Amino acid sequence: MEQHDHPWSGTIFVDGSFRKPEGGGLLDIRDKSSDEVLATAGSASIADVDTAVASAVTAQRDWAARSYAERAAVLRSVAAVLERSTGIRELIMRETGSIGGKADYEIAAAVSELTEAAALASRPVGEVLQTSHAGRLSLCERLPVGLVAAITPWNFPLVLGMRVIAPALALGNAVLLKPSPETPGCGGLAIAELFAQAGAPRGILQVLPGGEEVGRRLVEHPDIAMVHFTGSTTVGREIARATGSLLKKTSLELGGNNALVILDDADVDQAAMIGAWSSFHYQGQTCISAGRHIVDRAVADAYIRNLTDRAAAITVGDPFRQQTGLGPIINDAQLARARRLLGDAVAGGARVLTGGSNDGRFFRPTVVVDVDPASALWTEEIFAPIAPIGIVDGVDEAVALANDTRYGLVSSVLGADVHRAGEVARRLDCAMVHVNDATPQDEALAPFGGIGDSGLGGRAGGDANLEEFTELRWRTLSSSPVHYPY
Template sequence: MADGTREDIWPDTTRWTGRIYSDGWRVSEGGTSRVTEPATGEPLAEVGVAAPEDVARAGAGAARAQRAWALAAPLERAEVLLRAARALREHTDVVREWIVRESGGVPAKGDYEIAAGLGQLAQAAGLASLPQGEILTPAVPGQASHAYRVPLGVVAVINPWNAPLLFAMRALAPALVLGNAVLLKPDPHTPVSGGVLVAHLFEEAGLPAGLLHVLPGGAETGRAVVADPHVAMVSFTGSTEAGRAVARTASAGPKRVALELGGKNSIVVLDDADVEAAATAGALSSFGYQGQACVAAGRHLVHADLVEPYTEALLGQARALRVGDPRDHGVALGPVISEHQALRIERIVDESVAAGARVLTGGRRDGLFYPPTVLDRVGRAMPAYREEIFGPVAPVVPFRTDEEAVEIANDTEYGLTAAVHSRSVPRALGVADQLRTGMVHINDVSAKDAPNAPFGGMGASGNGSRVGGTANLEQFTQWRWVTVPEAV
């Protein structure tokens, strides 16, 4: 904009270019890193890279600042989150633009992240007014015994690239409102929308200095953050492989670790399902944001009697989706995040086709642009059946009985989410009860979350931790038991 309004200058690039946010904006010891737009290959920004020395300084500073923050009135902490939400609303256009250009999502994806981020801030602010403890029955009559929650101290949040703003808010908002300080390490692909902008929002909200440190960087930075002796808990969202490495490093602490990892999620379409509605949900689940979500549908399990009409409906959905620069009007799918990710999708599809799968639409990329792809004749030994694809690929797998559908859906090390489609809700719930997943949705998409709901998975999808709603109380605090002897 040319009118000199606040939106025109926010965030002021002269303050943060080549810098990190750690007790103010300052030059990092780790040099700088260039951020590139996946749709065009153009440079977008240059951010500072946090070296281990930066992390050590941040950890010590966060621990000092946290002590006073833990003593602040809970409603005072909540007010900071509400002011951050107000700042996010004021800067929606700028935040959306960064999400679109940095992550390759369409504007609607940016709007979703902003709305969901606002929801996380509001929900977290509400935690401040909930009961923080309980009165216990004393061992001896006349004594007092009670237990209450206290902050952990310093929480490390390691953020992914696929929903950088949302996932940052999902962890740091409850961590802060419950009295912790935060070290936030955004992914190298999205350090602005997942880090720099977050710092600006909380700076504008008046968060006291030292409570939030944004430490961009790669694996070396991540290891330093996890291993820092001041860090009491690590909240990690990312691949299962990386999550296992985080857990190994954190175990030397030992530290609390919350892992939200990958998924091989199923859309289960029973023989009495509404085919068109199920195919619409299936398309949204597999193709939304190029399939780059842990909750994306990685298998479409369809009753054999419905395979033909379901596949035709799914193909119609896939072929109607336009692929291109996400800033162009009418584009539904932008680029995948990187060449590495494009090669992974390509390998999974090509190896599956070589083993006998059939491409019904899509299957050939143009640079980082991978079209919606539908596969059938997918066997259980094929990569498209077994691996998390993290791309816009929908493998269709037939079944004959409800029991077989359950067996196929559970035939994976993952256990994040699922969807079951049937005109009979009791029947769908009966199938859902047998699925080894942390979440399941009836007659809906697999890719679903809400700020007041416990979000997380089982097996290789996570370590049983949950974020969202009141689950955050257990996640970001610990119990303290206090007794008082009988009064004289």
């Protein structure tokens, strides 16, 4: 991939066209393994945001007036373009520092989001209500929210962008997308290129790479009806404060400190395989990674040995230039945070059984035992390939430890007796839970989101998207004018 070989190099995407931003700012698109500059993206200004919003206001009204069949056809066309795309896989690998399998997953998942959203467009959007008034027809109908600002993260930028864009458009909204500055290519402008190639109507999707000031203007703009943010709990709180004062619809999909519970009857080999995937997949840089391995003492020694062996066998390196299991941590700040969390835990008595070292941003998968439950490594989201282990005696202690967190995103329970494991899962305080599977799970038809510090608002996926991206309106029709006393 040569630098500047994209039609969108140096641009933003406003009113259906790639254009230079006002002020001419640029963002480098870098290979996260080599730090090579692959291309540039335009860096939007506040003036660009205002121009994009003005375009989207008009476009959204026209788009919402189209038939469901027309909206669905556009989404299917975008899916077809994505399936034929030859360059986006490489861009995902290099811009996010991921192995090829992760890039393949993102593409397939983004296609699924588009095709499922196309089906969503034809869903019923209202119902007839009972009424005590003779001659009145009482209806409840769903209307598009209007303009949706989507502020997306760097870890799965293609699919997490499409998770908002596709259903929001299917239901008649327009979307203004601000991708992370770490991934303005595959998380933003490459998505715009898909829509442009598919012949999507002008203005229904605007892409505005940029910094905090762009995000702040999107959040505060009076014509933006809804803000959907995926990212850290810290930033989510700031957005919630701003949108709360504006009484603006908000959906926040935030971090997680997810528990993987291994019961005393679990198959240790299978559990360690699931545990390794849950904590190390994509360098542990997902909100649904396992941050706490809670293991019954009866199987703890065997589980720890097996997980340690698996971690030690994983290869780490540049995934674009060699066959490897893990790539780099996304940036130096994230690396420094991982080193600090691990170092503080070790200073508090934790022991590293394997890993714990790094070569530049390439961080070895790490297994840690004897972790103080009060340490940040145990209580905070890690976002690095580190697996802290805690040992418990019995189910009640496991449930109590799993629930001892401010987060509430996802948990998994592993055990041979599926009914018993299911009962344990039922007791866990989280929005998503899996039995005998890894914590990282996501399907376009399933409601995805969190409670507590893991989220605010609704859910993304399946029928939940109807709630997420529409507003309810009560409408009545009377057969003749109603008479009142005055």
